[in-house]
Amino acid sequence: MRSLLFVPGDRPDRMEKALGSSADALILDLEDSVTLQAKPAARMAVASFLRSAERKARLFVRINALDSGLVEEDLRAVLDAGPNGLVLPKAEGSISVAALAAMAPDMPILPIATETPAAIFQLGSYAAVRQSLLGLTWGAEDLPAAIGATSARNEDGSYTQPYELARSLTLFAGHAAGVAVIETVYPEFRDLEGLRSYARRGRRDGFTGMMAIHPSQVPIINDAFTPTEAEIANARATIAAFEAEPGRGAFQLDGRMIDAPHLRQARRIVDALRAGEPQQDEQPPREPK
Numbered sequence: 001m002r003s004l005l006f007v008p009g010d011r012p013d014r015m016e017k018a019l020g021s022s023a024d025a026l027i028l029d030l031e032d033s034v035t036l037q038a039k040p041a042a043r044m045a046v047a048s049f050l051r052s053a054e055r056k057a058r059l060f061v062r063i064n065a066l067d068s069g070l071v072e073e074d075l076r077a078v079l080d081a082g083p084n085g086l087v088l089p090k091a092e093g094s095i096s097v098a099a100l101a102a103m104a105p106d107m108p109i110l111p112i113a114t115e116t117p118a119a120i121f122q123l124g125s126y127a128a129v130r131q132s133l134l135g136l137t138w139g140a141e142d143l144p145a146a147i148g149a150t151s152a153r154n155e156d157g158s159y160t161q162p163y164e165l166a167r168s169l170t171l172f173a174g175h176a177a178g179v180a181v182i183e184t185v186y187p188e189f190r191d192l193e194g195l196r197s198y199a200r201r202g203r204r205d206g207f208t209g210m211m212a213i214h215p216s217q218v219p220i221i222n223d224a225f226t227p228t229e230a231e232i233a234n235a236r237a238t239i240a241a242f243e244a245e246p247g248r249g250a251f252q253l254d255g256r257m258i259d260a261p262h263l264r265q266a267r268r269i270v271d272a273l274r275a276g277e278p279q280q281d282e283q284p285p286r287e288p289k
Contacts, residue, residue: 001025001058001135001180001209002225003218008033009042009061015049021215022222025058030074031065031089039070043077050081060110062087066096075104084108085134090115090142093122097129108134110182113173114166115142123173135180137211138170141187157194171206183207189214199224227269235266 005023007015009030018026028049034042050059061083064070067090088100091111100109109132113119126136140152140163152163159167167184174181183202186195199210199221210221227235241251242263250259 001182003209003212003221004060004182005212005215005218006033006062006185009046010034010038012045012049015045015053018215019053019056021218023057023212023215023218024209024222025060025084027060027062027087027211028083029062030070030078031062039064039073043074047077047081050078050083058084060085060087062089065090066099071100071103079104079107085110088112090119092116092119094125094129095122097126097132101129101132108132110135110137112137112139113170114138114140116146117143120166120169123169124176126173126179127177130177130179133177133179135182135208136170136174136177137182137184138166139184140166157188175206180208181206183210185211185213186217187213189217192216192220196220196224231269235269238263238266239270 001024003023004025004027005018005021006027006029007018009028010033015026015028028046030039030042030046046061050061053059061074061078063074063078063086066088085108086100086104087110088096089112091097091113093113097109097111101107111126111133113123113126113136126133140159143163143166144150144152149160149162152159154160171181183199186198188194195217202210203225207225209225212218212221237253238258241253241258242248245251250257252258
């Protein structure tokens with residue numbers, strides 16, 4: 001999952017267009033992008049799309065927050081249509097995941113893990129529910145509003161220290177749980193060069209993919225989170241060196257020393273390539289009742 005593109009749940013025209021964006025996953029949104037009055041129609045539109053769409057990408061649904069009073073209606077509308085997973089906003093650790101998993105058994109969950117103050121103190125708990133997770137992601141829009149901050153960003157667009165902390169903790173929490181860790185959105189969708197720099201920074205720091213809010217962002221995100229030919233060649237050469245002499249713990253390769261951490265990184269790159277090869281959909285659409 002290099003790229004996950006948000007699509008408003010009340011805009012079925014955009015859903016179909018989004019399938020042609022080359023995004024690895026679409027997030028069909030029933031939460032923030034849909035007004036309360038429009039939510040019933042959005043549920044119907046999302047369910048209809050799930051049943052009819054060609055599965056060129058994974059199709060996730062962002063439901064409403066657990067304390068919204070809307071989750072049961074969301075699930076009743078979409079589960080039988082066979083989404084590939086649920087995005088849980090305002091998650092507060094393993095308790096939130098377990099609560100949703102009880103309502104939607106065997107449905108993979110992607111928590112947005114930093115949208116409330118309490119959520120920050122639960123980031124270490126996600127490893128306990130890793131079997132229910134398809135990944136972990138974060139956000140820097142709801143949290144400042146929740147604590148009365150005027151902005152999450154400095155004048156140059158970079159995050160202020162509290163939100164850099166939230167980003168870093170999410171990164172380590174996701175890897176501690178052994179799941180994909182998804183970078184948050186870049187809201188200035190017309191600033192494609194800024195997006196390119198932001199996405200490359202995300203991959204450099206250890207994120208495995210990124211969310212998008214506009215189709216124009218998808219190719220740049222995909223490029224940033226795809227290993228280069230040079231990286232692939234180096235990874236294969238590193239693995240080959242260790243396989244040729246399994247008794248050695250360190251080697252010189254192309255003028256630099258490599259050891260166990262380099263081997264782990266090489267295997268991560270090769271495993272990611274294998275995971276990206278075309279496969280049969282792991283969770284085909286369900287027949288409507």
